[in-house]
Amino acid sequence: MSVLKKxxxxxxxxxxxxxxxxxxxxxxxxxVILDEHDKSPLxxxxxxxxxxxxxxxxxxxxxxxxxxxxxxxxxxxINHLNCETVIVPLQVVKDTNLVxxxxxxxxxxxxxxINKDKNNTSYSTVNVALSQESMDKKLGxxxxxxxxxxxxVRSIQTGSAIGSPIIHxxxxxxxxxxxxxxPMQSQQWGVEHAPEIDLxxxxxxxxxxxxxxxxxxxxxxGGVVQIENQAIRTDHHIHGYGSYVFNSNGLGNTLxxxxxxxxxxxSFAWRAQGTYTKAGDLKTPQYFxxxxxxxxxxxxxxxxxxxGKHHLTVxxxxxxxxxxxxxxxxxxxxxxLQDAFQRSTPFYTEDNFSYGIIHPKQKVLHNLLNxxxxxxxNKGKLESSYSFQFNKRQxxxxxxxxxxPSLFLNLLAQNLQSQFTHKSAKWNYSxxxxxxxxxxxxxxxxxxLPLIPNYSIHVASxxxxxxxxxxxxxxxxxxxxEFEHLQAKYxxxxxxxxxxxRFNNAAFSVGxxxxxxxxxxxxxxxxxxxxxxxxxxxxSDGLHHGAAAIEQGNKNLAxxxxxxxxxxxxxxxxxxxxxxxxxxxxxxxxxxxxQASGQYALTIRGAFPIYEYKSFKAQIYGLDVSMHAHVxxxxxxxxxxxxxxxxxxxxxxxxxxxxxxxxxxxxQYKTLINKKNDLLNFSIKTTNVFKQTRxxxxxxxxxxxxxxxxxxxxxxxIPLGKHTIKWSIEATNILNKSYRDYLNRxxxxxxxxxxxxxxxxxYIF
Amino acid sequence: MKIKLFFMPILLLILVAACTxxxxxxxxxxxxxxxxxxxxxxxxxxHLTFRDVDGSGGNAPIITTDALTANxxxxxKINLYNESVTPVDTITYEVExxxxxxxxxxxxxxxxxxxxxYADQDVNGRPIGLLSTCNTSxxxxxxxxxxxxxxxxxxxxxxxxxxxxxxxxxxxxxxINFDFVVL
Numbered sequence: 001m002s003v004l005k006k007x008x009x010x011x012x013x014x015x016x017x018x019x020x021x022x023x024x025x026x027x028x029x030x031x032v033i034l035d036e037h038d039k040s041p042l043x044x045x046x047x048x049x050x051x052x053x054x055x056x057x058x059x060x061x062x063x064x065x066x067x068x069x070x071x072x073x074x075x076x077x078i079n080h081l082n083c084e085t086v087i088v089p090l091q092v093v094k095d096t097n098l099v100x101x102x103x104x105x106x107x108x109x110x111x112x113x114i115n116k117d118k119n120n121t122s123y124s125t126v127n128v129a130l131s132q133e134s135m136d137k138k139l140g141x142x143x144x145x146x147x148x149x150x151x152x153v154r155s156i157q158t159g160s161a162i163g164s165p166i167i168h169x170x171x172x173x174x175x176x177x178x179x180x181x182x183p184m185q186s187q188q189w190g191v192e193h194a195p196e197i198d199l200x201x202x203x204x205x206x207x208x209x210x211x212x213x214x215x216x217x218x219x220x221x222g223g224v225v226q227i228e229n230q231a232i233r234t235d236h237h238i239h240g241y242g243s244y245v246f247n248s249n250g251l252g253n254t255l256x257x258x259x260x261x262x263x264x265x266x267s268f269a270w271r272a273q274g275t276y277t278k279a280g281d282l283k284t285p286q287y288f289x290x291x292x293x294x295x296x297x298x299x300x301x302x303x304x305x306x307x308g309k310h311h312l313t314v315x316x317x318x319x320x321x322x323x324x325x326x327x328x329x330x331x332x333x334x335x336x337l338q339d340a341f342q343r344s345t346p347f348y349t350e351d352n353f354s355y356g357i358i359h360p361k362q363k364v365l366h367n368l369l370n371x372x373x374x375x376x377x378n379k380g381k382l383e384s385s386y387s388f389q390f391n392k393r394q395x396x397x398x399x400x401x402x403x404x405p406s407l408f409l410n411l412l413a414q415n416l417q418s419q420f421t422h423k424s425a426k427w428n429y430s431x432x433x434x435x436x437x438x439x440x441x442x443x444x445x446x447x448x449l450p451l452i453p454n455y456s457i458h459v460a461s462x463x464x465x466x467x468x469x470x471x472x473x474x475x476x477x478x479x480x481x482e483f484e485h486l487q488a489k490y491x492x493x494x495x496x497x498x499x500x501x502r503f504n505n506a507a508f509s510v511g512x513x514x515x516x517x518x519x520x521x522x523x524x525x526x527x528x529x530x531x532x533x534x535x536x537x538x539x540s541d542g543l544h545h546g547a548a549a550i551e552q553g554n555k556n557l558a559x560x561x562x563x564x565x566x567x568x569x570x571x572x573x574x575x576x577x578x579x580x581x582x583x584x585x586x587x588x589x590x591x592x593x594x595q596a597s598g599q600y601a602l603t604i605r606g607a608f609p610i611y612e613y614k615s616f617k618a619q620i621y622g623l624d625v626s627m628h629a630h631v632x633x634x635x636x637x638x639x640x641x642x643x644x645x646x647x648x649x650x651x652x653x654x655x656x657x658x659x660x661x662x663x664x665x666x667x668q669y670k671t672l673i674n675k676k677n678d679l680l681n682f683s684i685k686t687t688n689v690f691k692q693t694r695x696x697x698x699x700x701x702x703x704x705x706x707x708x709x710x711x712x713x714x715x716x717x718i719p720l721g722k723h724t725i726k727w728s729i730e731a732t733n734i735l736n737k738s739y740r741d742y743l744n745r746x747x748x749x750x751x752x753x754x755x756x757x758x759x760x761x762x763y764i765f
Numbered sequence: 766m767k768i769k770l771f772f773m774p775i776l777l778l779i780l781v782a783a784c785t786x787x788x789x790x791x792x793x794x795x796x797x798x799x800x801x802x803x804x805x806x807x808x809x810x811x812h813l814t815f816r817d818v819d820g821s822g823g824n825a826p827i828i829t830t831d832a833l834t835a836n837x838x839x840x841x842k843i844n845l846y847n848e849s850v851t852p853v854d855t856i857t858y859e860v861e862x863x864x865x866x867x868x869x870x871x872x873x874x875x876x877x878x879x880x881x882x883y884a885d886q887d888v889n890g891r892p893i894g895l896l897s898t899c900n901t902s903x904x905x906x907x908x909x910x911x912x913x914x915x916x917x918x919x920x921x922x923x924x925x926x927x928x929x930x931x932x933x934x935x936x937x938x939x940x941i942n943f944d945f946v947v948l
Binding site: 330348399402441448449454456491498542550 | 785789797815825826863917937941
């Protein structure tokens, strides 16, 4: 072919191609962007077509228009100053009209609740959620660290890695962890037993404070911590994220990866996620905490299938962890405990850092398999689920003659539940039924007397929740009944005992939400909960090494009854300030607690105090305060405080492990880098914890002094085409202060963590 | 119709009747139930014994002591047993095998009741205390002997190898107060 012919052909093809494109590139995408909560327009939100870089702002009515759009497959990115970025996949084949809602106030309402959760049928309870955005800024923190962002939620710790949340002065058997709608079954009665959860696989953590026992069980007296995953993105491209977190204190590294995909018809979706963490000895300002490393591995697989009104989810979450227990905290006797407290540095402290984990240590495993079915009806849905949980806990002491664990518990639990929910403009209700069984056994090869016996428990429950809207008021009412059968098998001396017990548990709740003016809300809730004593309260028998005490259960304990009153005042002025004040009062008729009996048992290691599970009248009351003020266009001030008081009314004594008073202040400064709304946030946080002057009796040592901590963080987002990188650098305990916290059981042995520099990156694709 | 809908979606009905598993018979291999401190001087044999066969809890331990003869240099041997298992397990051998991780401490109150000196060594040349000598006082006296066995003490810390427990650390495996009488 001659050169001229080639040029003509090229131009012809080029022209056809060009004409072909130009012919169809005049489509328009029009729409309006609204606030998710009240459907008001979000002025000056921005819309960007990621692939073509076409960009426009909404006007003051939230309206936008993108013209001259070519047909194709796009991802629209919607941004607004106070909202989470929303990415909408869109296939353009003609002119398109969109109505989009953004979760506004995502930052402002971080700690404040306006209880409009779609899945919640109660308006009178306090429900605080940590959004994905706030969780991303604290990636890598333990559950206690994450929950520390919520006023009034504290943690009882055994070192930094092991913690159990405390809500309104209650923990362990009185706080329920719920993963993906399933109450978590584990050895939660133990103060050194942290919930076995991988937080990297969670997208949302919320706390329901106060008795919310109706839906999940009477164990939720103090509250519920819900760990959830958000819906899989309805996008047929593979999306996901990869995260890396580094902690300088402990030289901890975490790697997490998540991938998910839906099919084009949105009838099927899957997700897979994995996390790995390895950290070594933590450091106080003065010395290394020998043997405080940890290793955690977790994975999640999920599949969703939709057909018409049916929605099926199959989820499996696996978690395993090995935690070193501070070598210097492993004591043999009361004398050892008293000696340990005299030491300025714990015994066995070494000068060098190590990733190694030796005895004493904990090894835990938890697997949750959940099958969930939802059937959507006109005004509600029917939801059923089956779940199977396996929990394995091994605790290794320093033993003379073997490497076997001293505690080896296996727990298998099944849960079958069904709930029907109806929602209409004025009336919402939920009715549900549950059947649970639990099967716990000590490993046969322990060669040490077990602390709690082998047992099986069956529970059958039914409940209803109801909300009615009367003018500006919402009225809640609900009730729950549980029938429980427990069988325990254990040795008393040389003879085998088989105990059968039956319990009738119940819960009742009534509440009101007053929407007095547009800015003020007042919520009140009265709850009555009756819970059966847990296995450790009934049948504990043995020497609790770490506590230098002999703990004995009482198999004649009656159920515990709680009357709880929660009042919440919320004042919210749009974009300016949000205040929440929550006083509460809890009265127990048979509060079950471990009390010093005053007697000692002489053993070969010397005399140990005997603690017994007893019940008595008690009260726990307090105040949680949260405030978020938008003091300037770019500056926010957040204040949180909580006070708790717990008293044994029979003996007129304080109850142990009540959190000390505290308050925290945080100043945040936001900058805009360029007009694409890339935010850079700076924040400084101060925490003041007071000395716990209300000392529990029979505590071996005086409670530690109060302390002040300073922290700072910078975080930002970097857009990379269709993808985003979120990053943050945080420094905690910047002043490298030596301190001990009353709620940390290692306060008998060592100081708390010194300064820590945290680097986080999350690449979202 | 609504009731049917209610039960229909319960797909997997795996109602395994969970039976409680039989526990294993109590058999604590870790336990030291019996401590026998034997003082020998020729035909003069005396014992200080601590016995708690059912371990902590249950029946209280029984402590028996013989009075020692004044002005005598006894050879002292400590034997440890676990009498809660059959056959009786001699724990002494385990402590010997892990001699470098164990040390006995003898504290007398008043201090002039007798003088104890170590008579054995671990692989590092430091005392264990299963064997020792006891030189009783010249005159009649009475008081207490506090006997402690520490696991993983720091034998290199000041005065520890000389028998002073102050800087020893480690974990207490045994701590018994015996009446100590010299006649």
